[in-house]
Amino acid sequence: MKSAIYYKSKKITLNVIIHLFLLSVAVTCIYPLLWMVVSSLKTQETIFSDLSLIPRQFHFENYLLAWKEGGFGKNFLNSIFYTVSVVGGIVIVATMAAYAFARLRFPGRNVLFIMFMAAMMIPIPGSFVALYVLLNKLHLRNTPLGYILCMINVGLSTSIFLLKTFFDKMPKELEDAARIDGCSKLGIWWHVALPLAKPVLAVVVVFNALNVWNEYILALIIFDSRKFMPLQVALQTFQGEFVTNYPLLMAGLTITALPIIVVYLLMQKYIVKGVTAGAVVG
Amino acid sequence: MRLKDTLENYTFVLPAVLIFGIFYIIPFIWVFQLGLFEWDGIMPTKIFVGLENFKEIFSADPSWWQSMRNAGYITLIALTFQNALAFLLAWACDREIKLKNFYRAIFFIPPILSEIVVGMAWRFIINDVDGANIINRGLIGIGLPQLAHNWLSDPKSALTTVALVHSWKGFGWGFLIFLAGLQTIPRELYEAARVDGANAWQTFRKITIPLMIPVIVLVAILTILGSMQAFALIIGLVGGEFAGHTSVPVLRILASMRGSSRFGYACAQGITFGLILVIISFIQYRFSKKARQMT
Numbered sequence: 149m150k151s152a153i154y155y156k157s158k159k160i161t162l163n164v165i166i167h168l169f170l171l172s173v174a175v176t177c178i179y180p181l182l183w184m185v186v187s188s189l190k191t192q193e194t195i196f197s198d199l200s201l202i203p204r205q206f207h208f209e210n211y212l213l214a215w216k217e218g219g220f221g222k223n224f225l226n227s228i229f230y231t232v233s234v235v236g237g238i239v240i241v242a243t244m245a246a247y248a249f250a251r252l253r254f255p256g257r258n259v260l261f262i263m264f265m266a267a268m269m270i271p272i273p274g275s276f277v278a279l280y281v282l283l284n285k286l287h288l289r290n291t292p293l294g295y296i297l298c299m300i301n302v303g304l305s306t307s308i309f310l311l312k313t314f315f316d317k318m319p320k321e322l323e324d325a326a327r328i329d330g331c332s333k334l335g336i337w338w339h340v341a342l343p344l345a346k347p348v349l350a351v352v353v354v355f356n357a358l359n360v361w362n363e364y365i366l367a368l369i370i371f372d373s374r375k376f377m378p379l380q381v382a383l384q385t386f387q388g389e390f391v392t393n394y395p396l397l398m399a400g401l402t403i404t405a406l407p408i409i410v411v412y413l414l415m416q417k418y419i420v421k422g423v424t425a426g427a428v429v430g
Numbered sequence: 431m432r433l434k435d436t437l438e439n440y441t442f443v444l445p446a447v448l449i450f451g452i453f454y455i456i457p458f459i460w461v462f463q464l465g466l467f468e469w470d471g472i473m474p475t476k477i478f479v480g481l482e483n484f485k486e487i488f489s490a491d492p493s494w495w496q497s498m499r500n501a502g503y504i505t506l507i508a509l510t511f512q513n514a515l516a517f518l519l520a521w522a523c524d525r526e527i528k529l530k531n532f533y534r535a536i537f538f539i540p541p542i543l544s545e546i547v548v549g550m551a552w553r554f555i556i557n558d559v560d561g562a563n564i565i566n567r568g569l570i571g572i573g574l575p576q577l578a579h580n581w582l583s584d585p586k587s588a589l590t591t592v593a594l595v596h597s598w599k600g601f602g603w604g605f606l607i608f609l610a611g612l613q614t615i616p617r618e619l620y621e622a623a624r625v626d627g628a629n630a631w632q633t634f635r636k637i638t639i640p641l642m643i644p645v646i647v648l649v650a651i652l653t654i655l656g657s658m659q660a661f662a663l664i665i666g667l668v669g670g671e672f673a674g675h676t677s678v679p680v681l682r683i684l685a686s687m688r689g690s691s692r693f694g695y696a697c698a699q700g701i702t703f704g705l706i707l708v709i710i711s712f713i714q715y716r717f718s719k720k721a722r723q724m725t
Contacts, residue, residue, distance in 0.1 A: 163527070166522045166527065167527075167528075167529070169518075169519075169522060170519065170522060170523070170529075170533050173515075173519060173537065174532075174533055174536040174537070176598070177536050177537060177539055177540055177598075177602070178536065178539075179564075180548075180551045180552055180555055181539070181551065183551070183554075183555055183562055184551045184554070187554065187562075196558060196561055197561075199561055199562065240445075241445045241446050241449065242446065244442045244443070244445065244446065245442060245443045245445070245446035245447075247442060248439060248442035248443045249443070252439040252442060253436075253439065254436050254439040254440055254443075255436070260443060260447060263450075264446075264450065267450070267454055270704070270708070271655060271659070271704050271707045271708070272457075272458060272461060272700065272704050273659060273679065273680055273683060273700045273703045273704055273707070274461050274465075274683055274696060274697045274698075274699060274700015274701060274703070274704065275454075275457045275458060275461055275700070277461065277464070277683065277687050277693055277696045277697050277700060278456075278457035278458075278460035278461045278464060278697065279453065279457045280471075280687070281460065281464070281471065281693065282452075282453075282456060282457055282460065297449060297452075297453060298453050300449055301449050301450060301452075301453035301454055304446060304449065304450060305450075308446065333438060333439075333442070337442070358542060361544070362542075362543070362544035362545075364544065364545065364546055364662040364665075365661075365662065365680075365684075369687075369688075380544055380546045380547075380662075383546055383547075383550060383666075384546065384665060384666070387550070394554065397550070397554075398554065401547050401550055401551055404544070404546075404547050405543055405544075405547045405551075408542055408543060408544075409539060409542070409543075412538070412539070412542050413535065416535060416538075419538075419542065420538070420606060
């Protein structure tokens with residue numbers, strides 16, 4: 149007969165194996181990023197010879213160099229500016245539309261809503277070619293405004309879907325009370341619906357901020373001038389320009405990746421929700 | 431009063447409809463129009479060529495189909511290796527286990543990073559043949575230095591390297607969805623199976639898998655759509671198409687547009703590719719319905 153100790157030790161062995169497996173995958177996830185950060189603190193001379201995970205000297209001045217001489221400071225601020233403007237635009241435009249789709253009546257409401265939803269599901273890989281032509285015609289190519297408008301459009305469908313699902317379930321009593329108090333529709337949207345939608349708005353904000361920060365293809369075809377570029381495209385330009393200064397490139401990669409990782413660790417719950425929501429939508 | 435009311439309601443959707451109409455609908459229509467023309471993107475006149483562009487894609491453009499094969503290869507590795515790993519990890523985490531939240535947080539870091547960052551960070555490691563490249567260092571260490579080389583500059587291994595880095599970036603996302611799915615399975619089912627004397631494999635085969643089929647299909651469809659369209663990772667990792675060894679459809683479209691200034695042809699390629707993607711997800715959807723009925 150097998151004793152309790154047998155089962156217990158079997159269970160412990162299984163747990164150890166599982167943890168070893170999970171831990172090795174976790175290390176594989178971290179290693180490239182750790183190496184990126186560590187390399188950003190070395191010099192062009194030592195970066196390929198000093199293979200320690202803790203460099204002999206920390207060259208934090210690389211970040212100052214990357215920020216100024218590398219030009220990443222400007223691109224970093226661009227990325228921040230685009231992310232804030234696009235997310236702000238989406239929050240206003242999508243909540244208004246979603247509120248109307250959920251609550252207000254007007255002819256063509258369902259057709260319009262279905263159009264937004266269909267856009268979410270039909271892949272058009274060549275659309276950036278036509279978008280390039282369109283922006284040229286509107287004189288919006290190589291302008292921040294052109295990029296911001298395109299990116300608001302990119303996030304619109306998913307955000308409207310998430311918000312409408314929320315507004316559909318929201319109790320009507322509060323709005324009725326506001327209406328009796330003489331509040332206009334716009335006032336109800338702003339004073340009642342928006343504050344109530346805070347939890348789903350957090351998901352919308354985080355989901356779209358991540359999207360804009362990491363966006364590449366539209367920024368690539370829209371911007372010619374480095375001064376307008378967000379980080380993702382500027383990194384590629386930087387690598388192509390001269391003999392690559394690797395520590396500065398690694399510093400550039402770090403300032404691109406780090407804000408995302410920090411925001412992620414602080415707001416994990418919303419990111420996870422945004423991702424699973426995005427998956428269910430698809 | 432009624433009219434004023436309706437107009438007021440329209441103002442709520444007007445900004446969204448305007449942006450959507452200009453930046454989605456118009457380009458959407460233009461893609462189909464431009465696909466019928468030969469145009470360099472600058473000249474005021476476009477030459478109407480009918481379906482010539484599509485004829486060329488299907489009969490005289492081997493590099494296009496090469497790029498489709500490459501994307502198919504990356505997708506195949508993502509479907510098998512990446513998703514199997516994701517499922518295995520989710521299954522390992524779907525129990526009372528210490529550090530569960532820690533693992534979950536770590537596994538999801540690669541998916542939130544951009545393809546460019548991931549590509550460039552890995553490129554830096556892989557290019558450093560006997561330095562940061564720890565697998566190569568291991569090969570040298572065990573006395574096989576001839577196997578240690580730069581996997582990205584070798585045409586034979588470049589695409590596989592791309593596919594593996596792509597899987598590294600993607601598995602955490604599949605893991606999260608699989609884990610969410612596994613946690614919806616009622617624990618009583620597992621209890622009942624154990625009482626009936628089922629072993630771990632039988633429980634896995636008869637309970638976990640059948641209940642997970644919808645989630646598996648969802649992840650598979652999204653993996654296919656995402657992997658077929660991946661391209662920024664390749665720009666970051668390899669720098670471009672590497673003479674066709676790492677070209678994928680989106681990079682081909684980009685090359686038709688920017689490299690050879692053939693806007694019409696680029697649109698035709700986009701339409702062809704879009705249709706292929708729609709057909710794939712449709713077939714898979716039908717297939718999954720059958721699979722669900724069978725189990």
